[in-house]
Amino acid sequence: MKELQFKTNINCGGCVSKVTPVLNATEGVCGWNVDTANPGKVLTIKTDSLSEQEVIATIAKAGFKAEAL
Numbered sequence: 001m002k003e004l005q006f007k008t009n010i011n012c013g014g015c016v017s018k019v020t021p022v023l024n025a026t027e028g029v030c031g032w033n034v035d036t037a038n039p040g041k042v043l044t045i046k047t048d049s050l051s052e053q054e055v056i057a058t059i060a061k062a063g064f065k066a067e068a069l
Contacts, residue, residue, distance in 0.1 A: 001030060001046055001047065001048045002046075002047060002048070003044060003045070003046050004044070004045045004047060004050070004052055004055055004068070005042055005043065005044050005045075005068075005069040006042070006043045006045070006052075006055065006056070006059070006066040006067060006068055006069060007040040007041065007042060007043075007066070007067045007069055008034065008040075008041045008042070008043045008059065008064055008065060008066045008067075009041060009064055009065045010034045010036065010041050010043060010059075010064050011036060011041060012036060013036070015034075015036075015064065016034055016036070018062055018063065018064075019034075019059065019062040019064060022058060022059075022061055022062040023045075023058065023062075026050070026058050027049075028047050028048065028049040028050040028054075029045060029046070029047055029050065030046040030047055030048060031045075031046040032044065032045045032046065040069070042069065043059070043066060052068045056068070
């Protein structure tokens with residue numbers, strides 16, 4: 001399993017609630033967390049099969065931007 005980190009524009013609890021169903025429904029996501037207190041709003045995803053580009057595309061489907069760290 002690998003851990004991927006992304007700088008995002010997921011700013012608050014409301015944003016997290018919008019992205020939650022998308023990430024939870026994504027096959028290959030074993031766990032995730034957004035640190036909204038971090039200036040970069042860092043999203044950490046644990047996955048055994050997803051690439052950085054696949055995660056970025058998934059976040060975009062939820063209406064947010066992500067940039068690999």
